[in-house]
Amino acid sequence: xxxxxxxxxxxxxxxxxxxxxxxxxxxxxxxxxxxxxxxxxxxxxxxxxxxxxxxxxxxxxxxxxxxxxxxxxxxxxxxxxxxxxxxxxxxxxxxxxxxxxxxxxxxxxxxxxxxxxxxxxxxxxxxxxxxxxxxxxxxxxxxxxxxxxxxxxxxxxxxxxxxxxxxxxxxxxxxxxxxxxxxxxxxxxx
Numbered sequence: 001x002x003x004x005x006x007x008x009x010x011x012x013x014x015x016x017x018x019x020x021x022x023x024x025x026x027x028x029x030x031x032x033x034x035x036x037x038x039x040x041x042x043x044x045x046x047x048x049x050x051x052x053x054x055x056x057x058x059x060x061x062x063x064x065x066x067x068x069x070x071x072x073x074x075x076x077x078x079x080x081x082x083x084x085x086x087x088x089x090x091x092x093x094x095x096x097x098x099x100x101x102x103x104x105x106x107x108x109x110x111x112x113x114x115x116x117x118x119x120x121x122x123x124x125x126x127x128x129x130x131x132x133x134x135x136x137x138x139x140x141x142x143x144x145x146x147x148x149x150x151x152x153x154x155x156x157x158x159x160x161x162x163x164x165x166x167x168x169x170x171x172x173x174x175x176x177x178x179x180x181x182x183x184x185x186x187x188x189x190x
Contacts, residue, residue, distance in 0.1 A: 036146035068096035099126035
């Protein structure tokens with residue numbers, strides 16, 4: 001984890017300032033994390049893609065959701081606490097991140113099953129955040145898969161991601177269209 005100065009966001013800050021503060025926070029906290037693709041791209045690229053997908057879907061009507069896109073893996077992957085997110089970005093953003101956070105103390109198989117079950121019960125905005133995350137992950141598997149993943153493992157992920165998204169009762173139409181097209185391409189390529 002990067003040892004950087006804390007990001008301070010005044011309560012009166014504009015949405016644009018708060019959005020950039022979330023991006024900076026994510027970049028700082030995930031600075032040492034890399035994707036599993038052959039180029040070992042910085043993890044922040046994934047977070048930017050998720051935030052961008054959400055911005056495309058909701059425009060400027062839900063800046064907190066886009067902020068959560070930048071921050072969605074911070075509790076799960078780099079040890080940020082709910083309280084830290086709440087104190088820096090507010091309850092709404094912290095709740096969205098917590099809603100999509102996996103319990104890493106569980107086995108991968110249990111976590112995968114819980115994501116399918118949980119997708120049906122999380123908030124509509126949480127579903128949209130999870131949709132954007134799955135779009136980014138499936139795109140990565142399709143375009144630049146982890147070097148050590150077999151074709152079978154890639155296909156398993158793509159099928160599972162489809163099950164997670166299919167369990168969502170209120171998917172975002174824009175994100176759903178993107179996911180379905182990408183999912184079909186990934187299945188055909190496997």
